Amino acid sequence: MEVRVAILGQGYVGTTLAVGLERIKAGEIPAWGVPFGFPKDFLREPKLTDIKIVHSIDVDEAKVGKTLYEVAQQYFPNLRIPETLKEVRVSRGIHLGSTRGLPLKARGLEEETSLQDAVERIVSEWEKAKVDVIVNVITTEKGPGIGNWEKLVEAIKKGGEWEGGKLPATYAYYYAAMLYAETVKPVAFANAIPITLARDEAAVNAAAQRNSIVLGDDGASGATPLTSDLLEHLAERNRYVKGVVQFNIGGNLDFLALLDPERNKAKETTKSSIVKDILGYDAPHFIKPTGYLEPLGDKKFVSMHIEYISFNGAVDEMIVNVRINDSPALAGLLVDVIRTAKIALEHGEKGTIYEINAFFMKNPGPAGAKSISRIVAYQLLIDWLLRHEALE
Amino acid sequence: MEVRVAILGQGYVGTTLAVGLERIKAGEIPAWGVPFGFPKDFLREPKLTDIKIVHSIDVDEAKVGKTLYEVAQQYFPNLRIPETLKEVRVSRGIHLGSTRGLPLKARGLEEETSLQDAVERIVSEWEKAKVDVIVNVITTEKGPGIGNWEKLVEAIKKGGEWEGGKLPATYAYYYAAMLYAETVKPVAFANAIPITLARDEAAVNAAAQRNSIVLGDDGASGATPLTSDLLEHLAERNRYVKGVVQFNIGGNLDFLALLDPERNKAKETTKSSIVKDILGYDAPHFIKPTGYLEPLGDKKFVSMHIEYISFNGAVDEMIVNVRINDSPALAGLLVDVIRTAKIALEHGEKGTIYEINAFFMKNPGPAGAKSISRIVAYQLLIDWLLRHEALE
Amino acid sequence: MEVRVAILGQGYVGTTLAVGLERIKAGEIPAWGVPFGFPKDFLREPKLTDIKIVHSIDVDEAKVGKTLYEVAQQYFPNLRIPETLKEVRVSRGIHLGSTRGLPLKARGLEEETSLQDAVERIVSEWEKAKVDVIVNVITTEKGPGIGNWEKLVEAIKKGGEWEGGKLPATYAYYYAAMLYAETVKPVAFANAIPITLARDEAAVNAAAQRNSIVLGDDGASGATPLTSDLLEHLAERNRYVKGVVQFNIGGNLDFLALLDPERNKAKETTKSSIVKDILGYDAPHFIKPTGYLEPLGDKKFVSMHIEYISFNGAVDEMIVNVRINDSPALAGLLVDVIRTAKIALEHGEKGTIYEINAFFMKNPGPAGAKSISRIVAYQLLIDWLLRHEALE
Amino acid sequence: MEVRVAILGQGYVGTTLAVGLERIKAGEIPAWGVPFGFPKDFLREPKLTDIKIVHSIDVDEAKVGKTLYEVAQQYFPNLRIPETLKEVRVSRGIHLGSTRGLPLKARGLEEETSLQDAVERIVSEWEKAKVDVIVNVITTEKGPGIGNWEKLVEAIKKGGEWEGGKLPATYAYYYAAMLYAETVKPVAFANAIPITLARDEAAVNAAAQRNSIVLGDDGASGATPLTSDLLEHLAERNRYVKGVVQFNIGGNLDFLALLDPERNKAKETTKSSIVKDILGYDAPHFIKPTGYLEPLGDKKFVSMHIEYISFNGAVDEMIVNVRINDSPALAGLLVDVIRTAKIALEHGEKGTIYEINAFFMKNPGPAGAKSISRIVAYQLLIDWLLRHEALE
Ligand SMILES: NC(=O)c1ccc[n+]([C@@H]2O[C@H](COP(=O)([O-])OP(=O)(O)OC[C@H]3O[C@@H](n4cnc5c(N)ncnc54)[C@H](O)[C@@H]3O)[C@@H](O)[C@H]2O)c1
Ligand SMILES: NC(=O)c1ccc[n+]([C@@H]2O[C@H](COP(=O)([O-])OP(=O)(O)OC[C@H]3O[C@@H](n4cnc5c(N)ncnc54)[C@H](O)[C@@H]3O)[C@@H](O)[C@H]2O)c1
Ligand SMILES: NC(=O)c1ccc[n+]([C@@H]2O[C@H](COP(=O)([O-])OP(=O)(O)OC[C@H]3O[C@@H](n4cnc5c(N)ncnc54)[C@H](O)[C@@H]3O)[C@@H](O)[C@H]2O)c1
Ligand SMILES: NC(=O)c1ccc[n+]([C@@H]2O[C@H](COP(=O)([O-])OP(=O)(O)OC[C@H]3O[C@@H](n4cnc5c(N)ncnc54)[C@H](O)[C@@H]3O)[C@@H](O)[C@H]2O)c1
Ligand SMILES: [Mg+2]
Ligand SMILES: [Mg+2]
Ligand SMILES: [Mg+2]
Numbered sequence A, B, C, D: 001m002e003v004r005v006a007i008l009g010q011g012y013v014g015t016t017l018a019v020g021l022e023r024i025k026a027g028e029i030p031a032w033g034v035p036f037g038f039p040k041d042f043l044r045e046p047k048l049t050d051i052k053i054v055h056s057i058d059v060d061e062a063k064v065g066k067t068l069y070e071v072a073q074q075y076f077p078n079l080r081i082p083e084t085l086k087e088v089r090v091s092r093g094i095h096l097g098s099t100r101g102l103p104l105k106a107r108g109l110e111e112e113t114s115l116q117d118a119v120e121r122i123v124s125e126w127e128k129a130k131v132d133v134i135v136n137v138i139t140t141e142k143g144p145g146i147g148n149w150e151k152l153v154e155a156i157k158k159g160g161e162w163e164g165g166k167l168p169a170t171y172a173y174y175y176a177a178m179l180y181a182e183t184v185k186p187v188a189f190a191n192a193i194p195i196t197l198a199r200d201e202a203a204v205n206a207a208a209q210r211n212s213i214v215l216g217d218d219g220a221s222g223a224t225p226l227t228s229d230l231l232e233h234l235a236e237r238n239r240y241v242k243g244v245v246q247f248n249i250g251g252n253l254d255f256l257a258l259l260d261p262e263r264n265k266a267k268e269t270t271k272s273s274i275v276k277d278i279l280g281y282d283a284p285h286f287i288k289p290t291g292y293l294e295p296l297g298d299k300k301f302v303s304m305h306i307e308y309i310s311f312n313g314a315v316d317e318m319i320v321n322v323r324i325n326d327s328p329a330l331a332g333l334l335v336d337v338i339r340t341a342k343i344a345l346e347h348g349e350k351g352t353i354y355e356i357n358a359f360f361m362k363n364p365g366p367a368g369a370k371s372i373s374r375i376v377a378y379q380l381l382i383d384w385l386l387r388h389e390a391l392e
């Protein structure tokens, strides 16, 4: 059962996904970091070898027109890159200013033609590539949701005007995905970035009406799921959390992008909601993607401090310091987001699927759904997979 | 529904339990640290206010004959101790050398009379006190299990001779508990120390035959359950753990006792089993209660290092440093061990109960049962409570 | 040899200084945290018992008019406050908006009378109290230096107009101190806050012309001197620092004040200069007072990450997590800032004194002076004390 | 000014030294990690390029007879090893059981011939190689000092019998070095391992009588100098250290060797002495090389906890976690031990030199000398270099 994947944003995450997947498929490395991938491939199907990256979009001039092989060499100069990555070439996407402030030269299709045209061109490329799953990993965008589908249709027509500013590129891609679903076949759109999409009713309805699926929002790959499991650990022992501090600093382009206060805000919101959701009370917390320091590269540094009250008034203290390779953390999860999305499509499910979101996403859709600890979410996901007879 | 509790070992844990419980019952402090105790009392019954400590045993001359109030003053010189603790006086117990190497003067009943007599004297005291649950928190002891009940009966007769050495005091107390069950009423024996008991078939059978319950072994209060939840977190993402380091150091009498290599070994075994049980492979690990440093007091220092492989071969690193008040951590759990034990007794259950052990104990009985992550164990326990209609 | 001290800003630091000093003088606690204070009092004179706090200024309505005893009770509700603190009452000072944004009601003398009058009133109070040393610990202020003395005179006349905004209160107090020096006797002004003063040529000249002394800037009490000693440690082994991360978060009023970006900037500058000064190259760094979290109180949490290259290209990593009681850290140092200031006055020194600043201050004056590691600075200070025959 | 170096123990440290040095000399990498080596070569002479490794000894069958190039390939399989390392071949040394317990096949010259002969054979090889400096980095050995030179002469004659056991191999090599000094030319012997040598009066006298130098003991490369600088930092602020915890764990052969309690003890002693020496009082401490965990490899994990009292009775806490590449840390220092040793020889100095030892060694000779903080020691060393006109 083949799964044909299109990537939006051929950056660190997108490229790590492509490279890691091909190396696993070629038997060069084990599938560590893929939840259901190792020591054996636990999913009945699709198998890891069934995943094919067939399309890629970016707006960075340094990438558009290059093969994934060439892009991968930029990220991993010392690695032997799989030859299979020569088969896909990065297409130009829709920009709408999403890279503002970043040190790169970006241009979108909408600068050559109308936005409506741009959308259609992308849809026809996806059609040729027979895409099943679209993975969104473009630069962090902020947005409170589409809200109203007509408004989106309008914005596309008006070349991207949106609430006095610009339409987020993600919403334009989502519009394209829905057009694809109408005209070609049902599709799954996995939104791994912080912008609101699977938590937006209009977006979920749009998918449902087209027998399609939207998953999201914001991949739960790093410090946040760890914090959530630590809080769950304390909650189950009924220890009273006095305060939570979580600092994040990294040196990749994503952290640089987060220096922009708007983008940072988007990230912060998804991170903070977990405290109340898990503890049941809103313990004072300071949880932020805090800074950029170039020499850290993709291996971010996270520092947490949690102080809590135990039995008989005793005060305990927990300090957690982590070095996490940011992009592989998400890329490994995305492999199984892709596979579970395909399973859901095959079963004719539509709208969004909380059981998938709750484990894989920081801010799980649909709107109003709670963050739960990852370990509890994992049990939910396992149950879902069992119900779908997807486990070996 | 009253629960009448007897304590074995009126040390730091035993005294923290008594003090904290009375302060909660008096409304002086909230029930933080008691899993089902706060913000409301989640158990239908017994309520927190139903728990009564009615008997206490120790062998330390500085404690025997004193009221719990006086003992509590030794541990908490600056705290207002609840007056209700004046009602219970520490009785002399069975020593059998369990405090060897420690800087205290200890004497057991068996030095004044025969061991069989000593046992009977204790049983009759428990009878007068109408004990329901016995909690074992004496100094760490080691022992591979009773193995064979006849052998134990023999050992009691012979004044405590046992495999060329001395019978562990815990086994003598367990013998007394079984005699109590035969002659008075069913009882629950909660073994919160590392010695093998709930994981011993002979012990479990003995309890079952007397409509009684044995829970254990070794309270899961500190760094080990945290480590187990961290490993589960990694396992669910299929990250490959290269190695686990866990150091423990504290300044209470229990850490001093662990300087004795035999006792240390007992502790180490329960701690190490979790790695394989949770990860599925035996990742190299160094997990030890390592040292004693007096100024740390009851607030131990734990340092962990976990290195693991993520997607695409990336190597991540997690460092966790914790300051945990050791005794309150266990004492808070014991409150609900006592309550769940009583619930089980009321339902006529016998032998041992994995659902309780798996959450509360490091080395959960019965023999051969697996350590699972605490968060998973918590779900099991919740299910068990629901089945027993015990949750409000 | 009595030292008569006036405090500016009767906040957490100022009050900890007053309370700790009286407790030491009364023999209630040892002089830990005072560099030359214990196990014996190493300074020939003044002795610790020679220090007298004789005057105090604040603008917070909750403090003005109260005795130091009453103010101390607000900060340390559970401590027995020394009675001697009843002898000093907090006078109203000059506000000039220095507490803007903080949740307190503040009013300055300049709201009742002219600024020039306000200054004179303070001078005459100091005169009555026969002040030798003035310690500035008001809310963090920012300022690039006085620059030109005439300009300052002008600003005082104009009621505090200054470069299109308001004159920093510190500069008004410094003006008062210089007036005191002219009309009463030489004085030492110790500036323990981040505003530029001892690094300002105009300020240093003003002091020198009046046989007076200015010390500063910004007390070196917390994470920064530790970072500087760690960097010195690496520099001496010639390890190449790839990057330095330092996060700070606390829950006292000073951290709350630092949420104001202007004040934060002032703090950041003093913190960052050390990297280049000590290493000789400007290693990439992220060193910030980052956040406010109320439950941390005065005990801030600091997290540092330093990655460096060792011999043969090996990459090492250092993570430092500290809980520091912020106010005692500075207050303990201030005790010996006061004493060394007095020694300097007695020797007729004037202007500023690098040997004192280099050890006690983050941003040591005079202008252009380098930050050096504290341990090296300590040797300098010892030499200075030996030259002044001040050590026992 | 050439310096001709002989290595004893071609292990991880010895090989890192050889590889790193040749790479620096070839301009492949900068001299980071060499205290006086970069950004320029600060020593007038010898220059880095003047150092020549001309002789090497080991007892491991997997190394004896191989070139340093081949040995280096075993340690650094992915590195381009400098061709110049093909010029030196590992000679067989004296074993005397120094590798007992380790998983390697070792054989010493004394198994083929008499110990006296073995010594002479080594001396004649050194003579051919015109050795100036001998660096001892064999497997950790323990020994309380030679004590009496006649006794050593006797032990050599008796084939290595020594106090009812075996003579440490280090003492046999030292005997050889002294024979070389008598018959060939003055030599410097740098003892980088924990065994007592430069702190032994007999050894120092033996060197002095032969116009030679002995430096040591135990290279100060890792966590201990860092601890010492942290303690100095606290001591200078007169903060009272309540307790110090320091755990060490690593995965190289040296950590495996330390599982042997005797060797561990040797290491522990040098580590613990610093607390009292620096603080002036013996703060409770737990400082140990604690464990072995293979996957950590040469990059050890160190965890420290220091709790101290600050002004006004406040209690602060410092937690330091470090990953240090163990062998490069020492190898980089050894480069300048070699160069300063040569400078001393050129100036006709003899015996031992505290100024060199105090900075480079954990347990600085001569007997009775104090450990001082490294940063203070560095000033001493700089002064010594200035007096010898050795700095550029
Ligand atoms: N662990 C993680 O790395 C992690 C976790 C959760 C979420 N995310 C999210 O994943 C996204 C990608 O992270 P990354 O580290 O790969 O960032 P990146 O900056 O390396 O890659 C982003 C890529 O998107 C491209 N892009 C930007 N705007 C585009 C547009 N309009 N159309 C097409 N391409 C566009 C950029 O040119 C770049 O190549 C971010 O939004 C981030 O918030 C990452
Ligand atoms: N978090 C925790 O503190 C924790 C966690 C798991 C297990 N435990 C176990 O709990 C036990 C108690 O720990 P603690 O910190 O209270 O130790 P403790 O040393 O403070 O108390 C032990 C008490 O038992 C008494 N005792 C010893 N032998 C006895 C005997 N034969 N009969 C009666 N009393 C006897 C001692 O006199 C002492 O009062 C230990 O075995 C420990 O391993 C503790
Ligand atoms: N370790 C440390 O705490 C540390 C280290 C270095 C520097 N500092 C500096 O010390 C200062 C004091 O810190 P704190 O923790 O005591 O802060 P705080 O907020 O507790 O105290 C400041 C006090 O100054 C008073 N104040 C404000 N403006 C005033 C004015 N114009 N005149 C008179 N009083 C005024 C406030 O009312 C308050 O009582 C800050 O500037 C801080 O940057 C503190
Ligand atoms: N940072 C550090 O690594 C550090 C710091 C201080 C001291 N040291 C000391 O340096 C020494 C070497 O450390 P390492 O990591 O290189 O250890 P290693 O085990 O890698 O190397 C030791 C080498 O010595 C050889 N050897 C053993 N006995 C010998 C003998 N009698 N004659 C000749 N060779 C012999 C072994 O075969 C091995 O090749 C140890 O004693 C250690 O305590 C190391
Ligand atoms: Mg990223
Ligand atoms: Mg304990
Ligand atoms: Mg402060």
Ligand SMILES: [Mg+2]
Residues within 6 Å of the ligand: D012, D013, D252, D254, D326, D327
């Ligand atoms: Mg080593």
